[in-house]
Amino acid sequence: MAADGGEPGTVRPGGRTARVRAAVLRAAEDALIEKGFAGLDLADVARRAEAGKTTVYRRWGTVAGLVADLLQDMAERSVPRTETGSLRGDLAANARLVRETLADPRQGALFKALIAAAAGEERTAAALHRFYGTRIAEWAPVVERAVERGEAPAGTDAAEVIRAVSAPLYYRFLVGGGPLDEELATRAAEAAAVAARAGVYAPADTP
């Protein structure tokens, strides 16, 4: 779970292998932000990271392998959920976090490059879906707590509520265009909270 923890059980955290991995992944991020997935090249990443080219080829093999490891690392470093005591407050905190990430010039460019790469490459798509799976699972308990407090009906699909908060932000970011402003984040959270409360994310036959 550490920022540069390497492969659990195989590498001493903070050791040389972990340091090389951290440097290579940061270099891969830089290259993706500057040139996109199509411009990503293992030799260039090794040069930027001041790592041995042989090491990089041996450890990551391909550009897709490197990107999959970057997404794994991003999942490990992702920000833990906030619990405010109300579904509305928790979803608003999540929406703010998503908005800040996508609106940040570096992070936004990185996510755009990764999502574009996933659109054309199966292995990257699978790694991207795992990344979002981890992120959604981190936040889903805020909906489970809300169900326990009676703020949403039993059987509510917690993961779908969390995805519903992110969806309008990603839609504007990738598809519709326009500013990733706070109003968008606030509305996304409120819409998901209202719909969850109304039972939209619960099976129709739940009492």
Added chain:
Amino acid sequence: MAADGGEPGTVRPGGRTARVRAAVLRAAEDALIEKGFAGLDLADVARRAEAGKTTVYRRWGTVAGLVADLLQDMAERSVPRTETGSLRGDLAANARLVRETLADPRQGALFKALIAAAAGEERTAAALHRFYGTRIAEWAPVVERAVERGEAPAGTDAAEVIRAVSAPLYYRFLVGGGPLDEELATRAAEAAAVAARAGVYAPADTP
């Protein structure tokens, strides 16, 4: 508005120029579906369309110019809105249409290629935003009618409601992964209808 109407006012609909445009745009679609934006090449498109290479270079100039014209043509050919008499029914019809488009192997691959291209290329992003602007404007009146019928408060942002219907479908398509099933479309429409009715898309100070 015709499927192959060429440039309004300059070209006789159904004339030779319009036929060449239609053939070139279909060839561009095929190439995007097979190879993605990075594999798009004007000479290859001319060959596929059995059109003169010089004509294609003179008329479209660049790959980005060709893609912008394809998006313009897609906007002109997009399916008109359905009016069912209720906001819920209209949004469900829209969600079904979006789902069918993205779940269709050819259309889905085309949209994925176009959205990935827009992530790395400003001119394509602008053309994509215009395409979605047209599509959203076509459907926004169903929300305006709903406001007139009292199904949502005055001041409701009609375009945002329509975007809210599409957002969960695009999120799963591009980001989260998973099946683009009918349940997802139904929930997207219901969530948007419930949130619109609750005033989430209206200014807080609207009476």
